[in-house]
Amino acid sequence: MFALVDCNNFYVSCERVFNASLDMQPVVVLSNNDGCVIARSNEAKALGIKMGAPFFLNRELFKKHVVRFFSSNYSLYGDMSCRVMNTLQQFTPDLEIYSIDEAFLSLNGFTDLAHYGQVIRATVKQHTGMPVSIGIAPTKTLAKVANKIAKKDAALQGVLDLTTVEGIDSLLETVAVADIWGVGYRYAAMLQRHGIINACQLKNADDAFIQKHMTIVGLRTVHELRGESFIELEQSPPPKKAIGSSRSFGVPVEDIEELLESVSDYVSRAAEKLRRQNCAASTLQVYLTTNRFKDEPQYANCISCTLPTPTAYTPELIACAQACLRKIYRKGYRYKKTGILLTGLTPANGLQLNLFAEHRGNFSNQKAIMRAVDALNERYGRNTVQFASSGINKRWKMLQSYKSPCFTTRWSELPTVKA
DNA sequence: TCTGGGGTCCTAGGACCC
DNA sequence: TCTGGGGTCCTAGGACCC
Numbered sequence: 001m002f003a004l005v006d007c008n009n010f011y012v013s014c015e016r017v018f019n020a021s022l023d024m025q026p027v028v029v030l031s032n033n034d035g036c037v038i039a040r041s042n043e044a045k046a047l048g049i050k051m052g053a054p055f056f057l058n059r060e061l062f063k064k065h066v067v068r069f070f071s072s073n074y075s076l077y078g079d080m081s082c083r084v085m086n087t088l089q090q091f092t093p094d095l096e097i098y099s100i101d102e103a104f105l106s107l108n109g110f111t112d113l114a115h116y117g118q119v120i121r122a123t124v125k126q127h128t129g130m131p132v133s134i135g136i137a138p139t140k141t142l143a144k145v146a147n148k149i150a151k152k153d154a155a156l157q158g159v160l161d162l163t164t165v166e167g168i169d170s171l172l173e174t175v176a177v178a179d180i181w182g183v184g185y186r187y188a189a190m191l192q193r194h195g196i197i198n199a200c201q202l203k204n205a206d207d208a209f210i211q212k213h214m215t216i217v218g219l220r221t222v223h224e225l226r227g228e229s230f231i232e233l234e235q236s237p238p239p240k241k242a243i244g245s246s247r248s249f250g251v252p253v254e255d256i257e258e259l260l261e262s263v264s265d266y267v268s269r270a271a272e273k274l275r276r277q278n279c280a281a282s283t284l285q286v287y288l289t290t291n292r293f294k295d296e297p298q299y300a301n302c303i304s305c306t307l308p309t310p311t312a313y314t315p316e317l318i319a320c321a322q323a324c325l326r327k328i329y330r331k332g333y334r335y336k337k338t339g340i341l342l343t344g345l346t347p348a349n350g351l352q353l354n355l356f357a358e359h360r361g362n363f364s365n366q367k368a369i370m371r372a373v374d375a376l377n378e379r380y381g382r383n384t385v386q387f388a389s390s391g392i393n394k395r396w397k398m399l400q401s402y403k404s405p406c407f408t409t410r411w412s413e414l415p416t417v418k419a
Numbered sequence: 420t421c422t423g424g425g426g427t428c429c430t431a432g433g434a435c436c437c
Numbered sequence: 438t439c440t441g442g443g444g445t446c447c448t449a450g451g452a453c454c455c
Binding site for chain 1: 420421422423424425426427428429430
């Protein structure tokens, strides 16, 4: 038996915990670079503001309805997420943190699940200020469905235990296929063309048809809708197979020196994550692109290179990335974004060396340097020490004009209470 | 002026091996 | 007339998730 606990409008709710003036108001949180709307309060949804709507195209609407807006504040959201997950941990030993705002709980052996759900919900609210909804069912996919219904139907008070529902099919008939976990807009359109419109119809669809059009993954979804559990609880996350970093620029960039700075910066971030996972990368990919929304000359390209020996040593990765960028850079374009991707990740202990490469690097020195850099940044904050090749002024860095304080992670930004 | 970022999995096709 | 069978590995593309 699974419970899916999902925070309501998570980023907006994080902002509200420390800013009571946002209650009952239309509030949105913007993507990086203050580009798109990526979280909306219920009041903002009611105004018809769409997920992913470009901010600059909606300025008038925002002004008219006094919509409050914020840049993404991931330090705050990450910390709030930890608080919520720590609270959930008290309720079951078996928990899977599925995303920044969601967790699956195993409730095998528990009784009176709907009531237990209410206790969980009230406790999370009391301990963290975060409103959550909970769906309970014998499969993860059905728990997702139940969660969605619990969120919409106010009478349920945020919790739906699907096992207590009589005639589950008539409930599934009210759920559109596009709202099912694992069915994106392309599969939804394909299913609709074949007359499969709601969750009940998908549940009763022909196995061979589903496997042909939606692969084995889609077939699993269908079986889960029938109550047969195929997707298990994953308690410890498997190591990542790829680590990437990319950003859109705050302003168009033409100068190769600035582009070189940006890839150096992104490589540093990715390499940090790589070392945290105790891995080394064997392949590095670099890409760059102009702004596809602009009516001006377009250029995008991508290149990957295999490292002589897998490495997590930032200077070596930076040198490789910069050499790659020089190969695909073309003069005379206004670039919008660069990015890098590390793949072929292997455990850092016991690396396979290259028979033909010259191993000039002193591996133990490299490790010691990276340990020192990581420790300094861990203790004193990101970029306390950074590579000079990442630039100092970073004219290209993304916009974040409307960011709230890091209420919970910076001494200088703690909220104050006035008497 | 202005349109996000970070991931996973599956399949088909092409290369290779004996 | 007639040209096998059984595999692996890698990559690109397409779907999905938050």
